[in-house]
Amino acid sequence: xxxxxxxxxxxxxxxxxxxxxxxxxxxxxxxxxxxxxxxxxxxxxxxxxxxxxxxxxxxxxxxxxxxxxxxxxxxxxxxxxxxxxxxxxxxxxxxxxxxxxxxxxxxxxxxxxxxxxxxxxxxxxxxxxxxxxxxxxxxxxxxxxxxxxxxxxxxxxxxxxxxxxxxxxxxxxxxxxxxxxxxxxxxxxxxxxxxxxxxxxxxxxxxxxxxxxxxxxxxxxxxxxxxxxxxxxxxxxxxxxxxxxxxxxxxxxxxxxxxxxxxxxxxxxxxxxxxxxxxxxxxxxxxxxxxxxx
Amino acid sequence: xxxxxxxxxxxxxxxxxxxxxxxxxxxxxxxxxxxxxxxxxxxxxxxxxxxxxxxxxxxxxxxxxxxxxxxxxxxxxxxxxxxxxxxxxxxxxxxxxxxxxxxxxxxxxxxxxxxxxxxxxxxxxxxxxxxxxxxxxxxxxxxxxxxxxxxxxxxxxxxxxxxxxxxxxxxxxxxxxxxxxxxxxxxxxxxxxxxxxxxxxxxxxxxxxxxxxxxxxxxxxxxxxxxxxxxxxxxxxxxxxxxxxxxxxxxxxxxxxxxxxxxxxxxxxxxxxxxxxxxxxxxxxxxxxxxxxxxxxxxxxxxx
Numbered sequence: 001x002x003x004x005x006x007x008x009x010x011x012x013x014x015x016x017x018x019x020x021x022x023x024x025x026x027x028x029x030x031x032x033x034x035x036x037x038x039x040x041x042x043x044x045x046x047x048x049x050x051x052x053x054x055x056x057x058x059x060x061x062x063x064x065x066x067x068x069x070x071x072x073x074x075x076x077x078x079x080x081x082x083x084x085x086x087x088x089x090x091x092x093x094x095x096x097x098x099x100x101x102x103x104x105x106x107x108x109x110x111x112x113x114x115x116x117x118x119x120x121x122x123x124x125x126x127x128x129x130x131x132x133x134x135x136x137x138x139x140x141x142x143x144x145x146x147x148x149x150x151x152x153x154x155x156x157x158x159x160x161x162x163x164x165x166x167x168x169x170x171x172x173x174x175x176x177x178x179x180x181x182x183x184x185x186x187x188x189x190x191x192x193x194x195x196x197x198x199x200x201x202x203x204x205x206x207x208x209x210x211x212x213x214x215x216x217x218x219x220x221x222x223x224x225x226x227x228x229x230x231x232x233x234x235x236x237x238x239x240x241x242x243x244x245x246x247x248x249x250x251x252x253x254x255x256x257x258x259x260x261x262x263x264x265x266x267x268x269x270x271x272x273x274x275x276x277x278x279x280x281x282x283x284x285x286x287x288x289x290x291x292x293x294x
Numbered sequence: 295x296x297x298x299x300x301x302x303x304x305x306x307x308x309x310x311x312x313x314x315x316x317x318x319x320x321x322x323x324x325x326x327x328x329x330x331x332x333x334x335x336x337x338x339x340x341x342x343x344x345x346x347x348x349x350x351x352x353x354x355x356x357x358x359x360x361x362x363x364x365x366x367x368x369x370x371x372x373x374x375x376x377x378x379x380x381x382x383x384x385x386x387x388x389x390x391x392x393x394x395x396x397x398x399x400x401x402x403x404x405x406x407x408x409x410x411x412x413x414x415x416x417x418x419x420x421x422x423x424x425x426x427x428x429x430x431x432x433x434x435x436x437x438x439x440x441x442x443x444x445x446x447x448x449x450x451x452x453x454x455x456x457x458x459x460x461x462x463x464x465x466x467x468x469x470x471x472x473x474x475x476x477x478x479x480x481x482x483x484x485x486x487x488x489x490x491x492x493x494x495x496x497x498x499x500x501x502x503x504x505x506x507x508x509x510x511x512x513x514x515x516x517x518x519x520x521x522x523x524x525x526x527x528x529x530x531x532x533x534x535x536x537x538x539x540x541x542x543x544x545x546x547x548x549x550x551x552x553x554x555x556x557x558x559x560x561x562x563x564x565x566x567x568x569x570x571x572x573x574x575x576x577x578x579x580x581x582x583x584x585x586x587x588x589x590x591x592x593x594x595x596x597x598x
Contacts, residue, residue, distance in 0.1 A: 003484070005491040006394050007501040013393025017401055020386040020476070027471035028408050030430040031419035038419065092313045095306045106310050108586060110317055115582035115589075117530035117548045120575040123555070124320045127327060127564050134564070135323075137338040166320065171593075178594050198302055227414040231532035235552065249414050249533075256418040257537065265418045272415045280410050 032273070038266035050263075057267040066243060067251070067268070074248045077161060077229065082221040085165040086214070089172030094202060096173075097180035107177065114170035118163075118231035125163040126236050149237065153244025156237045160245055163232050164225065172217050179213035180206060219283040223276055248272050321575075328352070328569040335565040347565065355570035359550040360542075365577070367465075368529055368546040374466040375528035376521045383475030383520070384513065388505050390476070391483040392491075405473045413468060414533055421537055424464045428454035460541045469528055475520045478595050482516050483509065519592030522585040529578050547574050 007013065039057050041050035061067050092110060096103045113121070127134050131148040140147055149156040183206060191201050230249045233239060239246035239254065246254075248268065256265030327335050330345035356362065390402055413420065423429060432454045435441040458464030486509065494504045535546045554570040556562030582589055 003391055003488065003491075005488040005495070006392050007495075007504075008394075009501060010393070010395040012501050013389050013395045013398075016385045016389035016393075019382050020405065021401065023382070023467065023471040024405065024408050024473075026427060026430055027420060027423060027468040028411070028416075029404075031416045031423050032411065034419035034422065035416055088313070091309065095310050098303075098306055100303055100306055102307070102310070106314060108583075109314060111586070111590065112321075112579060112582060113317055115526055115578045116575045117532065117578065119532050119548050119551050120571050121320065123551055123567060123571045124324045124575075126555070127568060128320065128323055130562075130564070133336045133338065133562060134327075134340060141338055166316075170317070174590055174593055178590075192297060198299060223412070227412050230414060231548075234532070234536075235555065249417075252415075252417065253533065253537075257421075262418060269415055269418060273411055276412075276415065277410055 035266045035269045035273075038263050039270045042263050053263075057263045058271075061264060061267050061271075066246075069243055070246050070248055070251045073157070073244065073246060074226065076157065077164070077245075077247055078222045078225040081161045081164045081168070081225055082218065084161065085168035085221060086172050086217055088165070089169045089176055090214075092169070093173050093176035093180055094206070096177060097206075098198075110173050111170050113167050114174070116167060118167065118228050119235045121167055122160075122163050122232040122235035125159060125166070129159045129162070149241075151241055153241055156241060156245050160229065160232050160236055163236065164229055167228075168221060168224065172221070175213055175217055176210065179210040183209050215283065219279055223279060226272065226276065324568045324572050324575075327564055328572050330565050332561060332563060332565060335568075336561060348569075351565045351569035352573065355554060355566050355573060358566065359553045359570055361547055361550065361570065361573055363543070364545055364547040364550045365573075367462075367544055368548065368577075370462055371465045371469075371531075371535070371546060372525045372529040374462060375469045376525040378466060378470040379475045379524045380517050380521050382470060383473075383479050384510065384517075386476045387479030387483055388509065391480055392501065392505075405476055408471065408473045409477075413472075417533060417537065420468055424458045424468060424538055426455050427458050427464075427467075428456045459538050460544045462544070464538050465535060465544065465546075466528075469531065469534065475524070478516055478520055478592070479513065481595065482513055486512060515588075515591075516595075518585070519588045519595065522581065522588045523592040526578050526581055526589070529581075550574075 038050070040052065040054060042053045042057070043050050092106070096106050096110070129136050129147075129149060131137060131140055131150065136147045147155055149159045187205060188201055191205055196204070226247070226249060229247050230253065233245055233247055233250045237245040239250050249272070252265050252268045252272070255261050255268065259265075326342060326344050327340065328351050329348035330340070330351075331347045334341060334345050386405065390398060390405075426432075432441075435444075435454075458467070490508065491504065494508055499507070530548065531546075532548050535544075536549045539545045539549065551570060551574055554567040556564060556567055
């Protein structure tokens, strides 16, 4: 879509865009370029500039078992928490959309978790899921040693998944509910007149009509699980125990800032960037064509 | 809605109520735990009746993590990011929609691409840039030979340096450098009728006048929505403030939470930790509750 009526002055037009362009050049394009440069060079320990090493940084990272472990952990985390958060939100939104008494109330409250900072909710869940106090302690009293996120990697992974999903149920709920409400009532009423029940209407009308939202949220949830997980991991597990929750962004942070391995961290950043770009393009190009639009 | 489904209605109520309890439980648990004394909070199972130490714990958490100045820092950062985004995105969207200059499509794509890569994935080099924000320009001058030229002509050696670590600008500016708001404005500007622009031009208004007196007042809804979203988003930032505030004076409330994690030895002071958590999660929660309409509208519009 283009405007028919525009202003003719070129200079003023470009001037309006200058602040944004300066910002994204300084804080986006330059650092992104820098990351590519660092990933292809190696900083010399005694100073004196970087030396060109080609793809060596990538080779050494990709042959590192710790890195593959981090990728696996990220994918497990992304898969389970996305599935959990989206499924629960879908059920809650579908039921709220039936507009029974009290649905207005749920529409307001179920959104709240998304407003909370990841580290703050991580702290809350660290207490709730602590093995010695809080609520899992009750379970531990019945079956001693059943739950300990400090020692058992699977328990730690479960903890961060629960914390992340709790927040993103609220986020997904907003979008699912908006999608359900955009479906014309008359369509559903007509189907009801034709004798289809609630489940049938959901399966044949509502679900197909919200597929664009489902795919949109799928991609957003996966990308967010790569970024927004940092605060949760840092507060709840610090990547432990035994690297079981050392997700990709957390590893970039600890390698780059704790280990001072800029080249390695830059190479990992590039891999993560590529992953996110592929996901985004996948969303725009591939998925959007295959879903049913109104 | 259209037919009688008593069983399904009952089922709906039960599920929604369970969802509500799961959603609200962490808030309740945090509040109750924050009201217990050290012994009660470590009881198994913890009593769900509130204790009497609520204000004492709040006060202890407040002083331990020095939350007063930190909350102020969080507020300055969040308000700065929200205001900056609201203004800069409006300018850019105006430029993209209302002008026809060569390279406009290129600028559009240049901005669009920034949507793809969040700050978290390019965190290391961004840190290096913020440590000396003029380093990109220094490098460009060096590579093009301009700094050599300047040195020859004027005898001044060019070394640009401006560190933004431990400063509000360092906290705020990199968070503004994305495109989220620009597209919200663009969508809206495209729906503004052309007749309005024509009428304004006929009355002798230039681009600047039209922007300030007509377009901006019309975008008030957009500004409220974008401002709410950006305020929350910036308040909840963690990794970026953690990195660039090496000095305590600019740390934010969210990064200070880490100070309150109970240490392993001794009896964990969960009551203090939960009191601090409550203080940190309250401001964004108030914004969500008060601005719910804008919040939901902004979210749905910015992401799509």
